[in-house]
Amino acid sequence: MNDSFMQSYIPMSSIRNKLAVSIGKLAAMSSSALGKGTGEQIFGRIVDIADPNALKNLALNKRVIVISSTNGKTTTTRLIAQAFQKEHSNVLTNALGANQRAGLIAALASSKQGDNNEETFAILEVDERSLPGLFDEIQPELLIFGNLSRDQLDRFGEVSSISKSWQKMLEGYKGKVIANGNDPHIVFSLSNLESQLVTYVDTKSSWHDDANTCPKCGELLSWDKQSHFKCLSCNFSTPDDLAANSNQLIEEVTNSLKIPGKWNINNALLALWACRSFGIPDGTIFTSFGEVKEVSGRNAIFNLEGNKTVQLFLAKNPAGWNETLTHISKGSPRNTIFAFNCNIADGKDPSWLYDVDFESTPLKNIIVFGERELDMRLRLEIAGKKVTPTISITDAIAQCEKNSHTNIVASYTQFLKLSRTLPQLNKEAQSK
Amino acid sequence: MTISLAIIYQELLGTYGDRGNALTISHRAKQHNISCEIIQVKPGEKIPTSCDIYLLGGGEDNAQTLATTLLMENKKDFIRAIENSQLLAICAGFQILGKHFPVSKNKFSPGLDLIDVSTQPGSPRIIGEVVSKSVIPGVGDLTGFENHAGRTLISNNSTPLGNVIKGLGNGIETNGTFVDGYFSGGIVCSYMHGPILARNPRLCDYILSKATNLDFLAMAENDDTARMLHQERLLANK
Numbered sequence: 176m177n178d179s180f181m182q183s184y185i186p187m188s189s190i191r192n193k194l195a196v197s198i199g200k201l202a203a204m205s206s207s208a209l210g211k212g213t214g215e216q217i218f219g220r221i222v223d224i225a226d227p228n229a230l231k232n233l234a235l236n237k238r239v240i241v242i243s244s245t246n247g248k249t250t251t252t253r254l255i256a257q258a259f260q261k262e263h264s265n266v267l268t269n270a271l272g273a274n275q276r277a278g279l280i281a282a283l284a285s286s287k288q289g290d291n292n293e294e295t296f297a298i299l300e301v302d303e304r305s306l307p308g309l310f311d312e313i314q315p316e317l318l319i320f321g322n323l324s325r326d327q328l329d330r331f332g333e334v335s336s337i338s339k340s341w342q343k344m345l346e347g348y349k350g351k352v353i354a355n356g357n358d359p360h361i362v363f364s365l366s367n368l369e370s371q372l373v374t375y376v377d378t379k380s381s382w383h384d385d386a387n388t389c390p391k392c393g394e395l396l397s398w399d400k401q402s403h404f405k406c407l408s409c410n411f412s413t414p415d416d417l418a419a420n421s422n423q424l425i426e427e428v429t430n431s432l433k434i435p436g437k438w439n440i441n442n443a444l445l446a447l448w449a450c451r452s453f454g455i456p457d458g459t460i461f462t463s464f465g466e467v468k469e470v471s472g473r474n475a476i477f478n479l480e481g482n483k484t485v486q487l488f489l490a491k492n493p494a495g496w497n498e499t500l501t502h503i504s505k506g507s508p509r510n511t512i513f514a515f516n517c518n519i520a521d522g523k524d525p526s527w528l529y530d531v532d533f534e535s536t537p538l539k540n541i542i543v544f545g546e547r548e549l550d551m552r553l554r555l556e557i558a559g560k561k562v563t564p565t566i567s568i569t570d571a572i573a574q575c576e577k578n579s580h581t582n583i584v585a586s587y588t589q590f591l592k593l594s595r596t597l598p599q600l601n602k603e604a605q606s607k
Numbered sequence: 608m609t610i611s612l613a614i615i616y617q618e619l620l621g622t623y624g625d626r627g628n629a630l631t632i633s634h635r636a637k638q639h640n641i642s643c644e645i646i647q648v649k650p651g652e653k654i655p656t657s658c659d660i661y662l663l664g665g666g667e668d669n670a671q672t673l674a675t676t677l678l679m680e681n682k683k684d685f686i687r688a689i690e691n692s693q694l695l696a697i698c699a700g701f702q703i704l705g706k707h708f709p710v711s712k713n714k715f716s717p718g719l720d721l722i723d724v725s726t727q728p729g730s731p732r733i734i735g736e737v738v739s740k741s742v743i744p745g746v747g748d749l750t751g752f753e754n755h756a757g758r759t760l761i762s763n764n765s766t767p768l769g770n771v772i773k774g775l776g777n778g779i780e781t782n783g784t785f786v787d788g789y790f791s792g793g794i795v796c797s798y799m800h801g802p803i804l805a806r807n808p809r810l811c812d813y814i815l816s817k818a819t820n821l822d823f824l825a826m827a828e829n830d831d832t833a834r835m836l837h838q839e840r841l842l843a844n845k
Contacts, residue, residue, distance in 0.1 A: 325622065329734050329754055332666045333622070387618040387650075393669040395650055522736070524752040527802040529627025548837040553805060556832055557627075557634040 193297040195225030219277030221558045222284070230276060231312040233283035237267075237297045239313050240449065243306050244355070246495050247442040248274065250434065251319060252300040253470045254446035257463040262455050265295040272471055273301045276309055283313075304331055307344040313370050316350040319449050321442070323360040324385050325530070326492040327522030334385045338364040348372075349554025353448045355380060355441070356417045357402045361392035363411070370416070377417040378402075382494035384530060418448055431461035433468045440499040473593035477601040481577040485512075487597060488582060489590040491521070493530035496584070500536045503582040508539035510581035512571045513555075514589035515545035521586040533558035542571045545589055568596055610636060610818050611644045613658040613688075619650060619674040620700055623754065625664025627693060627802035632660060633831055635804075637810050639823060650674075654681050656688045657808025659818040663700025665755075665800065671699040671708070672716055677702065682719060685812075689721075693814050694794045697803060701788065701796035702726045708757060722789055722796070723762035732756045733778050736844045737799055739769025741786045745824040746809045748772070749787070750840040759798075766790045768797050773844050794819065806840055808833040 198221050222229045242252045249272045256268040269282035283297055299313070303323065320341075323334050332335070341364035348368060355361050355373030365373050379402040387403065389396050394408035403413040428443045443464055450460045469475040475487045488503070490496040503511065517525050525547060533555055543551045544565045555562045565571045568583075575581045585593055614629050616619075633643040648654055650673070666674060678685055702708035705724035707715040712728070737753045749769050758778035761767055767777070768788030776787030776798055788797035795814065797803055804811040808831070812823040828834055 328623065329752070332732075335667055335669065341800070384618075388667075388669045388673055390669075393673055395673065522743045524623070524754060524800060526627065526752060526802055528689030529624035529630060529802055529805070530621075534630075549832060549839055553836050554627075557630050557805065 195222045195229060198222075210454075215271075215281035216273055216277050218284075219273075219280035220355055220549060222275060222280050230280050230283070230309060233280060234297065234313040236337060237283065237295045237523075239297045239299060239315040239316040240317045240319070241299050241301050241306070241313070242319040242321070242449075243301045243303045244319075244342045244361075245303060245324045245326045245492065246498075247302045247321045247438060248303075248460075249323060250439060250467075250470045250473065251442040251446050251449075252298055253467055254443055254464055255319070255449050256298040257467055258446070258450045258455050258460045259296050259298060259453070261459050261463050262453075263293065263296055264291050266298060267295065268298040269300055270471065272300060274300045275305045279309070279313065297510055303337055303341075307340045310344045317449060317452060318350065318352045318354075319445050319455060320352065320354040320358075320361045320364070321445060322355055322358045322380055322382070322494065323364075324382055324492060324494040328496075329522055330519065330525075334360055335390060338390055340368060351452060353452065354482070355445065356414050357388040357404070359390050359396060359404050359411070366411075368389070370414075373414075374448055374452070375414045375417050376444050377420050378444060380441060381437075382497065384493070420444060427461060431464040433465055434470065434473075434474050436498060436502040438495070438502075444483070472590065475594075475597070477597045478604060479600050480604040480607065483572060483575055483577065483579055483581065485572065485581045485583050485597065487590070487593055488584045489587065490584050491587050493527050496531040499584055500531065500533070500538075503584070504536045504538060508537055510540040510542070510579055511538045511543075512536075512568075512575075512577045512581055512583040513541065513542065513543045513551050514568065514571075514583060514593060515547050515551040516586050516587040516588045517547045517550070518588045521589050528554040533560065540575070542574050544568065544571050568593060569600075608819065609644060610641055610659040611646060611655075611657070612660040612662065613647045613648050613655055614664075614669075615676045616664045617647055617652065617664070619677075619788055620664040620666040622667055622670070623665045623698065624802050625662070625697060625700075625800075626786050628662055628664070628697070628804045631802060631804040631811055631833075632815065634824045635808065636815055638829075638831075639815065639821075640652075641815070641819060647832065649791065650677055654684045654688055654835045656684055657700040658692060660693045660695070661717060663694070663696040663703065665698030665700065668710060670833055671703065672710055673697070673731075675703050675718065678719055683703040685719070686721070689793065691817050692793065695804070695814060696794070696796045697800065698798055701798065702757055704758060704789075704794070704796065705759065722791070722794060723765050724759055724789055724796075726757040726759045729756055729758040729778055733775045735774055736840070737774030737776060737787060738772045738841060738844050739774075739776060739799075740772060741769045741810065742766055743791055743810070743813055746807070746813050748841055749797070749799060749807050749810060750837060750844065751797065751801040751802070751803050751806055753787075753798045754800060755798055761786070761789050768795060805833065806837055808837060 180460045338360035352373045355378045357380045389406035391411040392409040396404045407413040490499045542563045623799045636643040704722045705718045708726040709728035710716045734754045739749045767786030768790045771785040816823045
């Protein structure tokens with residue numbers, strides 16, 4: 176693990192802080208040595224327990240930018256950080272997606288304070304549920320809000336409860352916001368802010384199933400083909416002053432990206448307006464977007480034995496699944512592997528599989544595996560698909576013919592596993 | 608043979624994959640050589656009265672209140688619709704059929720008052736796997752996933768859908784046991800998501816039998832994916 180993030184914490188003078196860091200460091204090293212993760216989480220937790228003001232103190236004197244949403248926060252964070260690193264020498268971020276209190280403490284402690292006199296930017300992805308609880312401690316000056324959709328309802332609760340908690344959190348907030356203007360829950364959470372603080376971006380996001388009633392008055396929302404909403408009763412609607420995303424701009428963003436999918440264009444549009452608000456020139460932004468080829472394993476391509484290539488996709492909830500399916504079913508049909516678990520981090524109730532439109536997605540040679548393979552298999556059979564069940568990724572890949580390309584769509588805990596297994600299989604294939 | 612099925616206000620009462628119950632019925636009907644026409648009744652539309660099966664699903668608070676208002680406006684049609692057909696109501700849909708349900712702290716919304724049940728607010732939220740022993744002969748154990756705050760009391764004269772073995776079901780203890788849902792011939796109610804019919808093929812067959820006057824429960828069970836999932840879930844929750 177990187178030592179510098181712990182050393183940087185030392186300048187804060189109290190004995191308690193130093194002691195907290197020492198204990199945290201020891202625990203983190205033990206955790207790494209035992210192979211129980213990278214140590215950042217352990218470090219963050221221990222420091223937090225030993226010094227309850229750690230998060231607040233670490234965020235002090237840093238320019239904090241927060242990205243939060245149900246989908247796309249890790250990618251958006253990465254795109255913004257990539258551009259900021261071109262313009263500024265002190266940029267820190269939680270690139271691996273550790274987006275709760277402990278992860279933020281570890282990320283904020285990773286800056287090398289004192290290297291120069293330049294200001295430090297902290298580009299932080301924050302879990303949408305955790306954000307209200309730590310908002311005042313980190314004092315963000317810019318917020319980037321993507322979308323709010325149903326996700327792990329057994330753990331996170333229903334969508335409207337998040338937007339209500341955000342609205343409360345933002346009372347008195349004077350910083351700026353870049354927000355998805357096509358998401359009623361997001362727009363509602365910002366409805367008490369002074370309008371000049373908010374830049375609404377027109378993302379034309381297509382998932383509306385969590386937004387059929389008005390968050391303000393509870394009556395029906397109507398949607399037009401441009402993904403703009405309007406309440407038929409109280410006139411709550413997509414804001415009029417959406418940031419101008421001209422066709423030319425969307426084309427430039429699309430062309431600059433190496434990561435696939437319509438959803439990543441939306442992530443990039445939010446990232447673009449965030450970078451612009453800090454004066455980063457468009458040329459620099461597009462160049463840095465193009466440098467991002469994968470984000471923590473998302474969309475990574477691996478070359479395996481038998482000249483088989485596989486691309487790994489993470490899909491966590493119906494909004495993400497529908498976008499991913501739309502993407503992978505474009506062009507000539509490919510093999511598709513679905514890797515599916517229902518652990519705590521996946522959400523323990525897979526009912527939402529029936530909110531995913533498998534019916535109208537053409538897919539070839541479907542192979543499934545995972546702890547809840549049967550739930551996935553039944554869902555696909557009900558959608559009229561023929562499915563081959565297997566017991567592991569190795570077996571699944573063995574089912575794919577030589578010289579073929581396969582898309583792997585994985586739930587969260589399967590994705591974490593595959594992010595470790597696939598590079599290993601790639602390495603083995605190359606060394607043969 | 609063709610049957611028709613109406614999903615009522617999927618936009619409002621479809622938060623927990625509830626569409627899956629319709630898809631499962633259609634899939635299972637096809638396995639029995641019956642075709643199934645699915646009709647989506649959108650908010651503001653008239654409820655058709657001639658369908659064989661009607662479905663009400665789960666929804667968030669705002670959506671549940673709006674769906675109730677709309678059903679109240681169409682109450683006559685709705686009563687006619689379910690008179691000689693099958694109705695499956697899950698979670699919020701179950702609560703709506705009763706006398707009242709909570710909408711916020713100390714505030715209740717009147718329900719349709721079609722079944723003798725009433726829902727109180729409760730805490731903590733009931734979340735997790737649930738297993739019950741169904742009262743319907745031949746259906747056996749039911750498995751699902753519950754996620755609700757309300758506690759629903761069914762009257763002494765009413766029958767629950769099942770006696771809970773794991774989980775809390777309606778969330779109110781009576782005589783030392785918990786029960787899930789409500790059952791009276793044509794009306795099946797439950798707190799089970801999953802969706803319930805995907806995870807419980809025998810319950811799906813019961814509803815199909817009632818809708819077609821054929822007896823699918825008497826037939827030998829296929830060792831298909833649905834049955835395997837059902838068994839796997841029961842085993843995982845022993």
